Amino acid sequence: MDVLEKCRAWTAEHRRDAGGDCYYRAISETFDGTEVEFEGARVIMAASHDYLGLSADARVREAAVRAVRRFGTSLGGSRAVSGSLRLHEELENRLAQFLGQEAAAVLPSGYQANLMLAPLLQDGDYVFSDLSNHASLDEVIRLGEAKERKFLHSDVAHLKELLASAASEAGKMILTDGIFSVEGDICVLPEMMKLADAHGAHVVVDSSHDLGVLGPNGAGVADHFGLRPLLVTSALSKSLASVGGVIAGPTEVIRYLRFHARTSMFTAAASPANVAAALAALDILQAEPQRRARVLDLAEQLHNGLRALGYDTGASVTPVVPVLVRGRERCLRMWRELCRAGVFTAPMTYPGVRAGREVLRITLTAGHTDEQLARLLAAFKEVGRREGLIPGTLHEGPAPVRIVRPATLPTTRAAAG
Structure with missing residues (x-):
């Protein structure tokens, strides 16, 4: 055929x-x-x-324009060879600090940032993944060599059962979104990290939709719960109003992945305009x-x-x-x-x-x-x-939603009219 x-x-x-x-x-x-x-x-x-509305902000746009004028539109090579700028390193250092991690690597997309995880998933290891995780986390499992175990969405009891069934001496990693991109709910990170500690596992969180939204500092779900997973990944295309991705964690892990992850070694560097835009957006996120x-x-x-x-x-x-x-x-x-x-x-x-x-x-x-x-x-x-999807009169409905917010964050009292 x-x-x-x-x-x-x-x-x-x-x-x-x-x-x-x-x-x-x-x-x-x-x-x-x-x-x-x-x-x-x-x-x-x-x-x-673009949760914080920064893609249209004049300061973010001007930062991108200045970077193009200074460095051009492309660096013409990978970070490993000719594509590294001090600008990349500045963004990596800022994001590592912001996310409460030691080091970070910036990639041209959030999808690629998650694929950086593949070298950690080797033969004999186990990887546990929420059924509602983003497709990029599914893809990294296919690229890796670990045995896959899917647990029901946010089902701690099911995750516990799967962890207990894995060989005790095997390496184990738990993957989860921070905010799930379709359901909009938040991962049960405290419970997952307790289970991880009990079973010798590590937790990785994709914070693409919660960076800039959750936590006292706006640093995402780990900030929201006051916890520190092994690694945090995120797209830069949401609250940071750019295009790109980041993976942040221990220095030794980030250094290892830079040299072992094909998605890092064999891709062109993130463009100067995108890096500069993300830096400017991060400044505004923290200041406003x-x-x-x-x-x-x-x-x-x-x-x-x-x-x-x-x-x-x-x-x-x-x-x-x-x-x-x-x-x-x-x-x-x-x-x-x-x-x-x-x-x-x-x-x-x-x-x-x-x-x-x-x-x-x-x-x-x-x-x-x-x-x-x-x-x-x-x-x-x-x-x-x-379309006959809702009744003709106002509906009592379920209890009102109380949006998740830190107590210290001011309100703006938006009105629907």
Whole structure:
């Protein structure tokens, strides 16, 4: 059989699928990071992970421009050979300190940062991974040689059972997201670290969605719980308003991975513009906690506004707000109707979620206004009633969501109108 036959069959099926046009759709223009031009109309962007609204910040943009003027657009080589700048080292040192670790390595993407873990997973080792982890953590398991053991989402009892069944002398690593990127809930890090200590395992946390959002200092889930896992990874494309990734941990581990992880040795260095933008964003993140307060307040208002309408936002207590829709066709139809009503969301269907658990994922940024939040809720009200997804009157619903926030963080009291 021709190796391309699978492509032809999939393409034919995709063309018959009315929902296939919901993905890889181009945006024509952006406006302050909160609205975009899509298919000739200006709509609210409610699917971006630019949580602190820094991608549109003049200081971040100017930092990127200065770096291009000084170093050019590309370094033309890997970090190991000709691609290392003092700028990379400055960002690595700053991120290591911020994340409470000894050392860090910066990669061109968050996906690559997670793939850096592969050399640690050798034959005879065990790796334990939450079923809801990001695809990049699944990929690192495939690249490594360790025996894989998946535990049910945030199920500590199941993880304990799996750890107990592994050979006591074997190396063991537990992988988890900090904030899960679809469900929006937070990992049970204290319980996992207790189990890790009891079974001689190490914990690795992907903090892509919680860096800049959780913790007294905004350093993510480890900061939130006051704990220190072995390694922390993160994308720089969320709260740090750039493109890239970081892995942070003990100096000896980071040094080993620099020379043994193919994803580091054989890739071009992160561009000067992206590194400089992340550095500027980190400065603002630390100096302006009101941005974090704003996105948390908006998220709480959004959760509770949607629940009052009759929507289910699951177990999330974070700015990742999943609206349960159920049914692929309905989910994609809702996405299209919401676009027509002026709101751009993220439709999550299989394989991103299990069949029957389809959601529209909503994420607002610190840059969104009260008026935009009110318009978003009005669109969900109109479309949801028309589609028969919510009742015609306000809904008592489950208990209000209390967003996770440190006691010292000020509130901005966003109002839905």
